[in-house]
């Protein structure tokens with residue numbers, strides 16, 4: 001499914017439409033918040049879910065953000081909107097009423113939250129045991145399973161038509177299962193739990209990771225004002241007709257344009273806030289930095305702290321004989337250990353040969369393991385990059401992200417299956433929110 005065709009024709013329009021809805025929702029919220037910060041986590045989560053649902057199920061998928069946009073028209077009269085100006089702990093924050101969205105989106109969102117919860121507690125097995133027996137959660141799974149069942153039926157019907165080709169995610173899965181069943185000379189098992197769980201996992205884990213990365217992205221963009229302005233200038237220079245027409249650049253404009261500073265910003269977001277710990281089990285005794293890690297040890301890469309933001313110890317003087325060849329490996333540049341903690345997209349840019357093109361994006365200027373590596377590296381990496389690229393370009397084009405009060409900022413996180421920020425607030429100033 002991660003083909004150019006699927007990404008360009010199905011995923012990109014789905015992501016783009018969801019992002020436009022988010023821009024509309026934030027336009028309404030920004031007006032009311034009037035310079036105050038508001039919570040963005042659920043908005044981002046529902047926006048990325050909209051995109052995942054649309055690229056998996058097609059037009060039958062609901063859009064939670066669209067529902068929020070429609071309901072946000074009533075915010076003005078709602079007495080549940082309130083400002084916590086006086087509350088020192090929260091800083092200057094504007095709270096919007098929680099808007100109920102459709103059952104499918106809400107079910108995914110709540111299950112996602114329970115995954116965060118289960119994996120961040122001290123007693124994951126025990127909490128997992130209770131979760132599996134929780135009638136509310138069971139009902140949410142049933143809602144999702146019922147929707148998947150209907151969508152598979154729709155895909156079977158679609159692919160049964162003369163000359164039909166797979167379009168959305170469920171079509172591809174039905175198409176593959178049909179081909180496999182013919183190869184194995186058995187009836188197709190379109191409604192098996194394996195097929196259902198594959199679809200469920202694609203949406204849940206694809207969304208879980210992307211929503212979390214984008215939640216870190218808005219914080220990093222707000223906290224790095226110079227980089228944000230440089231990015232906006234680079235976008236303006238790259239999309240002159242969108243500028244002239246006062247509209248958001250289209251999905252294909254954003255996908256096809258070469259914007260080195262955009263690529264560099266994305267890489268820097270991923271480098272500083274990797275959300276998944278990559279794990280490996282050693283298959284034989286493995287020397288790393290002069291220490292032998294015995295066969296069968298589970299090794300987890302840290303995603304914060306020593307070794308990521310600052311040196312673990314002085315690796316130059318340490319007994320690291322075995323690591324020297326890797327250190328000298330010419331394919332990758334190094335990260336200056338003294339500035340490793342600083343958000344600096346520039347570190348991913350290098351001057352082009354003969355200086356004709358100016359600075360170009362160099363993906364090997366530094367290193368970043370946000371998607372893992374090798375045969376078990378992230379399967380959804382291309383989709384994730386597409387989603388981050390469209391999101392960052394569209395929101396930075398449409399809004400100035402101002403720094404939030406200190407109490408709403410900070411990089412504390414809940415470490416579970418992914419690393420979720422404790423606080424995800426935005427303080428916006430509308431620049432241009434017109435549709436193409």
Ligand code: HEM
Pocket residue numbers: 202203205206207209210213275276277278279369370371372373374375376377378379380381383384
């Ligand atoms: C910013 C978003 C994402 C991040 C940071 C991320 C990160 C990762 C990481 C670190 C791994 C483990 C890699 C390793 O062990 O070497 C992984 C595996 C995986 N990811 Fe992602 N991911 C993201 C988005 C997605 C999306 C959108 C999908 C699919 C819709 C996806 C599907 C998968 C799958 C199926 C694996 C398991 C691969 C295997 O074990 O063979 N990921 N991801």
